[in-house]
Amino acid sequence: MSQGSGFITERYIVNGDDFHAAGSASSAMKKLLRSIGVPPEAIRRAAICMYEGEINMVIHACGGEAEVSFDGEYITIHLADKGPGIENPQLALKEGYSTATDEIRELGFGAGMGLPNMKRNSDELEMESVLGEGTTIVMKIKV
Amino acid sequence: MTVQDLIKSLDLTVLSGDEEALSRPVTGGYCGDLLSWVMGRAPQDGAWFTIMSNLNVAAVAALTDISCVVLTEGVSPDPALLERARKENLALLQSPEGAFLLAGKLYAMLHG
Ligand SMILES: Nc1ncnc2c1ncn2[C@@H]1O[C@H](COP(=O)(O)OP(=O)(O)O)[C@@H](O)[C@H]1O
Numbered sequence: 001m002s003q004g005s006g007f008i009t010e011r012y013i014v015n016g017d018d019f020h021a022a023g024s025a026s027s028a029m030k031k032l033l034r035s036i037g038v039p040p041e042a043i044r045r046a047a048i049c050m051y052e053g054e055i056n057m058v059i060h061a062c063g064g065e066a067e068v069s070f071d072g073e074y075i076t077i078h079l080a081d082k083g084p085g086i087e088n089p090q091l092a093l094k095e096g097y098s099t100a101t102d103e104i105r106e107l108g109f110g111a112g113m114g115l116p117n118m119k120r121n122s123d124e125l126e127m128e129s130v131l132g133e134g135t136t137i138v139m140k141i142k143v
Numbered sequence: 144m145t146v147q148d149l150i151k152s153l154d155l156t157v158l159s160g161d162e163e164a165l166s167r168p169v170t171g172g173y174c175g176d177l178l179s180w181v182m183g184r185a186p187q188d189g190a191w192f193t194i195m196s197n198l199n200v201a202a203v204a205a206l207t208d209i210s211c212v213v214l215t216e217g218v219s220p221d222p223a224l225l226e227r228a229r230k231e232n233l234a235l236l237q238s239p240e241g242a243f244l245l246a247g248k249l250y251a252m253l254h255g
């Protein structure tokens with residue numbers, strides 16, 4: 001963790017083999033943002049974005065990495081995985097679209113609301129996905 | 144209204160949560176079992192009524208800042224959820240009743 005003159009950056013590894021325990025990177029991020037005094041409303045939106053991104057990396061991409069930074073104005077969440085990629089990103093952003101398996105759905109995931117939640121709770125969302133190579137998502141949350 | 148008031152009014156069983164957790168305010172609620180819907184729609188300081196009982200419930204509860212989880216229809220938490228709820232001091236509650244009745248009563252108390 002680097003901290004100083006109003007900005008902060010932290011990296012998290014998102015483990016791909018345990019979706020029962022998913023959410024640990026999001027909780028750690030929430031604690032960090034709280035500790036540096038980011039307003040609760042912005043933390044809440046960031047936590048929703050990060051959790052959905054984290055869950056997606058776990059259930060669709062065998063895990064990945066997250067980098068979170070705060071520059072005093074924006075919380076930026078950068079997610080990167082080496083999963084299968086998203087065939088049609090525009091379609092994936094639609095409410096209800098999901099390729100999750102029944103096993104995943106039984107756990108309460110796979111409602112196809114993850115990416116829409118990320119879009120709604122961030123002020124900017126950029127997604128880049130290459131089939132067979134992976135997906136990168138950058139979200140900015142204005143504080 | 145606090146979580147403690149809700150417990151009394153709805154006759155809920157407390158599975159975890161100390162005095163501090165039970166003194167949190169309840170200002171709304173949400174019913175649902177699909178985690179992304181709850182994640183996206185549950186209000187801060189709300190009571191969440193669900194039959195979902197796995198570990199992910201604790202993560203969603205903590206990240207959305209809801210004030211308590213009410214397991215409905217007599218559902219028991221998975222051991223991992225109960226353990227996490229105790230560790231994180233989450234107000235985890237239980238009722239034999241369904242979400243319709245419980246949330247209806249809460250609605251009447253808040254807005255009736
Ligand atoms: N990191 C990712 N890697 C590969 N595919 C993904 C990723 N994130 C999302 N997707 C695809 O986009 C779809 C929609 O995602 P989302 O809105 O989060 O819904 P859900 O996760 O409930 O299926 C997923 O079902 C999946 O096909």
Ligand SMILES: [Mg+2]
Pocket residue numbers: 052055056110112113114115
């Ligand atoms: Mg998702």
